[in-house]
Amino acid sequence: MPGLDADTLQMVLSTLQKYADKKLPDSYLLELDHKDEFPRKVLKELYDPGKLGLHLVFIPEKFGGLGGGAYDIYRVSEIMAAMDLGIATGVLATFLGSDPITVGGTEEQQAHWMGRIADEGLLVAYGATEPQAGSDLAALKTRAEPVTEGDKIVGYKITGRKQWISNGGEATVYTVLALAPGGPTWFVVERGAEGFTQGKGEDKHGIRASNTAALFLEDVFVPVDRMIGGVEGQGLLQAQAVFGYTRLMVAAFGLGAGWAALKRAIRYSQQRIQAGAPLSQKQGYTHKLIVPNAARLEAARAYIEWTAARIDDGAGNLQTEGAVAKYMATEAGNKAAEDAIQALGGYGYAKEYMVEKIKRDVRITTIYEGTSEIMEWTISRDRSRRAGATRVGRDPRTRARRAAHPQPARALPARRVDRLGRDGRRVLRARGDQADDRD
Ligand SMILES: Cc1cc2nc3c(=O)[nH]c(=O)nc-3n(C[C@H](O)[C@H](O)[C@H](O)COP(=O)(O)OP(=O)(O)OC[C@H]3O[C@@H](n4cnc5c(N)ncnc54)[C@H](O)[C@@H]3O)c2cc1C
DSSP states (O other): OOSOOHHHHHHHHHHHHHHHHHHOOHHHHHHHHHHTOOOHHHHHHHHOTTTTOGGGGGSOGGGTSOOOOHHHHHHHHHHHHHHOHHHHHHHHHHHHHHHHHHHHOOHHHIIIIIHHHHHHOOOEEEEOOBTTBSSOGGGOOOEEEEEEETTEEEEEEEEEEEEEEETTTTOSEEEEEEEETTEEEEEEEETTOTTEEEOOOOOOSSOTTSOEEEEEEEEEEEEGGGBGGGSTTOHHHHHHTTHHHHHHHHHHHHHHHHHHHHHHHHHHHHHOEETTEEGGGOHHHIIIIIHHHHHHHHHHHHHHHHHHHHHHTTOOOOHHHHHHHHHHHHHHHHHHHHHHHHHTHHHHTSGGGSHHHHHHHHGGGGTTTSOHHHHHHHHHHHHHHHHHHHHHHHOHHHHHHHHHSOOOOOOOHHHHHHHTTTOHHHHHHHHTOTTOOOO
16 A cells, blocks of 8 residues: 555654744735735745655655655645645645656656656646636647657647646646647646746636746747657546546645634634624534534545545546545535635634635635536546446346347447547547546
């Protein structure tokens, strides 16, 4: 079973908490929010292998990381979200950005890039979304044209635009999804490459301590060894291969931010006296604004932990379980933060009391890494398939009919994927996944 031993995990969590207590007081976080400022220094300290080295949790041991498993990533993500969801997003982006390499890279690519990210603490960005390709990534327009010498491909020229990219204006390394002749393919692009520019940071509703920017690519040349996996057309499958993990991470963001707001509401209710008694003694208050939220968040936690344990036990990527966890925990986190504002009355509506900021921050968790509607779609698709398969399998008449008239074996969907691999849309349709290819 992969993952940190209990002592190492405890050490990482307590170091992170101590750092937050010391360096990230409310006043500083409110200032970042107000100024819409990306805290470069904080990210640098979090990634500094000599200090916190937080990014090492996400990097496999063979590349110089600590090799955290899904459970460890959930625990770290929950604490980060409770600290500040904008800062947590900066860390998430590096993890997401390096995913295509960890999942699909050749051994040389993994050793080179993951080694550099571990040693140098590089900020990474994940460039999938485009102005016209959001939930439906297969609609991407960014192109990668082969550059040849004789009959040999020596590189690609990438042209297009990416939208809403976390760390977009700040990263050193970018993974960019582009349409090569063989289908959607990931490429590694470095900051400073000719023709590669970044837009200014977006002025956002929440997570204002994170940087979100558009990317512009104009005939950006990348040598062929920057094509992740060395084969065209694997991009969407590589993106899907990590959904279990990445959605669990955002689920933990919803959990961490939701509890951060709820804890503030609980503390407030114990101190605020109205009609001669603390609010915490009034059931009309606790049973409406506190208790249901605690129940929803803890139910979501149980599901996150169950999914994480299964992933760590080798049950596979668990895309649907990741979707259920994200859907439950992020919707619960949003509701808890919304109710926390109500629980603080007029004070909840003022920035100083933080719950207003948490509510704006946690809003993103039902949008990025696949919206709640896409999670619903994924869950519905996969559960209907499973229910259908079960009914047919159990129906004795069907079994008898099949025994009497055996059908020729059908090609597996994966084979169809290989055959249709020259076109990203058809790849997804073959797998019935067209709307579930989110970052
Ligand atoms: C702050 C921020 C950071 C981000 N960071 C990154 C990043 O680092 N890298 C990256 O690649 N992307 C990133 N994104 C993009 C994010 O993943 C997308 O915004 C998200 O997937 C939704 O895509 P969209 O905005 O194009 O909305 P659309 O896909 O246009 O959706 C609009 C609405 O329609 C609904 N909808 C869409 N399709 C369906 C359907 N089939 N059935 C039912 N409803 C549907 C959606 O749920 C949503 O409510 C970020 C976005 C934000 C705002």
